[in-house]
Amino acid sequence: MFDYKLLAALAAVIEQAGFERAAQVLGLSQSAVSQRIKLLEARVGQPVLMRVTPPAPTEIGRRLLNHVQQVRLLERDLQGQVPALDEGGLPERLRIALNADSLATWWAAAVGDFCASHRVLLDLVVEDQDVGLKRMRAGEVAGCVCASAKPVAGARSVALGAMRYRALASPAFIARHFPTGVSAAALAQVPAIVFGPDDLLQHRYLVALGVEGGFLHHLCPSSEGFVRLTAGGLGWGLVPEQQVQGELARGELVELLPGRPIDVPLYWHHWRNGGELLTELTRQLTRAAGRWLVPFS
Amino acid sequence: MFDYKLLAALAAVIEQAGFERAAQVLGLSQSAVSQRIKLLEARVGQPVLMRVTPPAPTEIGRRLLNHVQQVRLLERDLQGQVPALDEGGLPERLRIALNADSLATWWAAAVGDFCASHRVLLDLVVEDQDVGLKRMRAGEVAGCVCASAKPVAGARSVALGAMRYRALASPAFIARHFPTGVSAAALAQVPAIVFGPDDLLQHRYLVALGVEGGFLHHLCPSSEGFVRLTAGGLGWGLVPEQQVQGELARGELVELLPGRPIDVPLYWHHWRNGGELLTELTRQLTRAAGRWLVPFS
Numbered sequence: 169m170f171d172y173k174l175l176a177a178l179a180a181v182i183e184q185a186g187f188e189r190a191a192q193v194l195g196l197s198q199s200a201v202s203q204r205i206k207l208l209e210a211r212v213g214q215p216v217l218m219r220v221t222p223p224a225p226t227e228i229g230r231r232l233l234n235h236v237q238q239v240r241l242l243e244r245d246l247q248g249q250v251p252a253l254d255e256g257g258l259p260e261r262l263r264i265a266l267n268a269d270s271l272a273t274w275w276a277a278a279v280g281d282f283c284a285s286h287r288v289l290l291d292l293v294v295e296d297q298d299v300g301l302k303r304m305r306a307g308e309v310a311g312c313v314c315a316s317a318k319p320v321a322g323a324r325s326v327a328l329g330a331m332r333y334r335a336l337a338s339p340a341f342i343a344r345h346f347p348t349g350v351s352a353a354a355l356a357q358v359p360a361i362v363f364g365p366d367d368l369l370q371h372r373y374l375v376a377l378g379v380e381g382g383f384l385h386h387l388c389p390s391s392e393g394f395v396r397l398t399a400g401g402l403g404w405g406l407v408p409e410q411q412v413q414g415e416l417a418r419g420e421l422v423e424l425l426p427g428r429p430i431d432v433p434l435y436w437h438h439w440r441n442g443g444e445l446l447t448e449l450t451r452q453l454t455r456a457a458g459r460w461l462v463p464f465s
Numbered sequence: 466m467f468d469y470k471l472l473a474a475l476a477a478v479i480e481q482a483g484f485e486r487a488a489q490v491l492g493l494s495q496s497a498v499s500q501r502i503k504l505l506e507a508r509v510g511q512p513v514l515m516r517v518t519p520p521a522p523t524e525i526g527r528r529l530l531n532h533v534q535q536v537r538l539l540e541r542d543l544q545g546q547v548p549a550l551d552e553g554g555l556p557e558r559l560r561i562a563l564n565a566d567s568l569a570t571w572w573a574a575a576v577g578d579f580c581a582s583h584r585v586l587l588d589l590v591v592e593d594q595d596v597g598l599k600r601m602r603a604g605e606v607a608g609c610v611c612a613s614a615k616p617v618a619g620a621r622s623v624a625l626g627a628m629r630y631r632a633l634a635s636p637a638f639i640a641r642h643f644p645t646g647v648s649a650a651a652l653a654q655v656p657a658i659v660f661g662p663d664d665l666l667q668h669r670y671l672v673a674l675g676v677e678g679g680f681l682h683h684l685c686p687s688s689e690g691f692v693r694l695t696a697g698g699l700g701w702g703l704v705p706e707q708q709v710q711g712e713l714a715r716g717e718l719v720e721l722l723p724g725r726p727i728d729v730p731l732y733w734h735h736w737r738n739g740g741e742l743l744t745e746l747t748r749q750l751t752r753a754a755g756r757w758l759v760p761f762s
Contacts, residue, residue, distance in 0.1 A: 189662060220517045271690035276697030283699050289656060291684040359586060387588040392689035393568035400573030402580050
C-alpha cells in the first residue's frame with residue numbers, strides 16, 4: 169500500500185495553498201510537512217509539486233491527488249457501513265468547482281437539503297465554465313459544473329440543462345449610447361462587460377449579429393459585480409436571466425435586442441469511482457437542476 | 466531610457482496571464498514575446514518572471530511592472546495635454562483590485578459616472594480584503610480597495626468608511642439548529658460559511674462571543690454565492706448589510722443575535738505618482754463612498 173501520510177501531506181499543501189496552512193490543518197510543524205513531501209518525492213523518484221505561490225502539483229503530483237480524492241470518498245462509504253471506522257465525526261468536505269453564475273443562482277437551492285441531510289461541507293472553487301475541468305484533471309476537486317460535455321479520464325458527465333443569458337444594459341446606458349435604437353454596429357463601439365479572458369459570451373453575441381473582431385470592455389470577474397456594473401450603466405453584458413428577474417421586472421435592466429438569448433449548457437462531472445456520496449449528489453443534481461435550467465438539445 | 470518594448474512585453478505576459486494571450490494583445494508572435502522577455506532578462510542580469518502557469522513576476526520583475534504601470538498613467542496625463550500623442554484613441558484601462566463584497570455592492574454605483582465621463586475601462590481583480598495589497602506591491606494594479614490602512618512603498622491610502630456585516634441565517638436554518646434560541650456555544654457546532662482561507666470574520670464573531678478554536682464551515686469564494694448559501698440554509702455567515710436589504714426586509718434572512726454587527730474599514734490605495742486620472746478617481750471615491758459605507762473611528 170502507499171504511505172497515505174505522505175499523500176495526505178501533498179493533498180493538504182495543495183488544498184490549503186501553502187505549507188504553513190497545511191501544517192496547521194495536519195497538526196504538524198511546517199518542516200514535518202516539508203519532510204513528508206520530500207519523502208514522497210524520493211519514493212516516486214521525481215518532484216510532486218512546484219515550489220511556487222501557491223504550490224502547484226506536477227503531472228505525477230496530479231495523479232497522486234486524484235487518487236487521494238477518490239480514496240477519501242471510498243473511505244466515507246466504508247465509514248457509513250462500519251461506523252467504528254469513523255475517525256473524527258467531522259462532516260465530509262466535498263471540493264467542487266463550478267462556474268460563478270451557477271453559484272450566484274441555482275446551486276445553493278439545488279444542494280441545500282442534500283448537504284444538511286448528508287452532513288456535507290462544501291469547499292467551492294469558482295471557475296469559468298470552460299476551465300473548471302482543469303481542476304478535475306488536476307485531481308483538486310471531486311466534481312465540477314461546467315459547459316464542456318467531455319469527461320476527463322476516470323470521470324463521467326451528465327447534462328443538467330442550460331443557463332439562459334440575455335444581453336442587458338441599464339435604461340440610462342441605452343438612452344446615452346443608442347438614442348435612435350440599438351444597432352449591431354453601434355454595439356461594438358460602446359463598452360461591454362466581460363467576466364474574464366475565458367468569457368466569450370459577449371463575443372459570441374456580437375458575432376451572431378455579424379460584428380467580428382475586438383470590442384471595448386470592462387473586465388469584472390464577479391457574478392454579482394457583473395450585474396452591478398451593468399445596472400450601474402458601465403456597459404452591456406450577457407447576464408443569467410434568473411439572476412436579474414427583479415431588475416428586469418422593475419425595468420432597472422433592459423434587453424438590448426429582445427428575443428436573442430444565449431443558452432449555455434451545463435454538465436456535472438464526477439469521478440466514476442467516487443463512492444456513494446457523489447452518486448447521491450449526482451442523483452440530486454439531475455433531479456433538481458431542471459427547476460432552474462432550461463432544456464437544451 | 467529603458468527599452469519600453471521589452472517592459473511592455475513583460476507587462477502583457479503578466480496582465481494576460483500567459484505568453485499566448487500576450488502575443489495576441491501585442492500583435493506579435495509568441496516567440497517574439499519570449500525573445501523580448503529574454504532580452505529584458507539579459508539587460509537586468511536576472512530572471513524577471515517565473516515560467517509557471519500563470520507566469521509570475523520575480524522580485525525584480527515586480528519592480529519593473531510597478532514602473533510600467535506608473536509610466537502609463539503619466540503618459541495618459543501627457544496625452545490629455547498634447548492630444549497628438551494619443552496613439553489609438555482607445556480608452557484607458559485601469560486595473561484595480563478590490564474585495565468581492567465591495568464589487569457586489571457599492572463599487573459600480575460609486576464609479577459608474579466617472580468611468581463614462583473619463584472614458585475609462587476597468588480591469589477588476591477580486592481579492593479578499595487582506596490580500597489585495599499584494600497586487601499593489603506586485604505592480605499588477607493601479608489601485609486597490611482593502612481593509613489595511615498601511616500603504617505599500619510609493620503609494621498612498623485614504624479611508625473610505627466601513628462595510629457593516631451582520632451574522633445572518635435563514636429562518637429554516639435557525640429553526641432546525643436553534644429551536645430554543647441562538648447560543649454562542651451552539652453556534653460553533655453548526656456549519657458556518659466562510660469566503661476563503663483569508664476570511665476571518667466568522668472567526669472574529671465567534672471569538673467575540675467567547676468561542677475559541679475551529680468550527681465547521683463551507684468554503685464559498687463568491688459574494689453572491691455566499692448570500693445564496695446563507696439563504697439556502699446551508700450555514701450562517703457574516704454578510705454585508707446593504708447586499709441583503711431585500712432578503713432582510715422579506716424575512717428570508719434573519720440576524721442571529723440582533724445588534725452585533727462587525728464593521729470592516731475599507732481603504733483606497735493608489736500610486737503616489739499615478740497621474741491625474743488616479744487623483745480624480747480618488748476624489749470621486751472619497752466623495753461617494755460615504756453614501757454606502759458607515760463612518761468608523
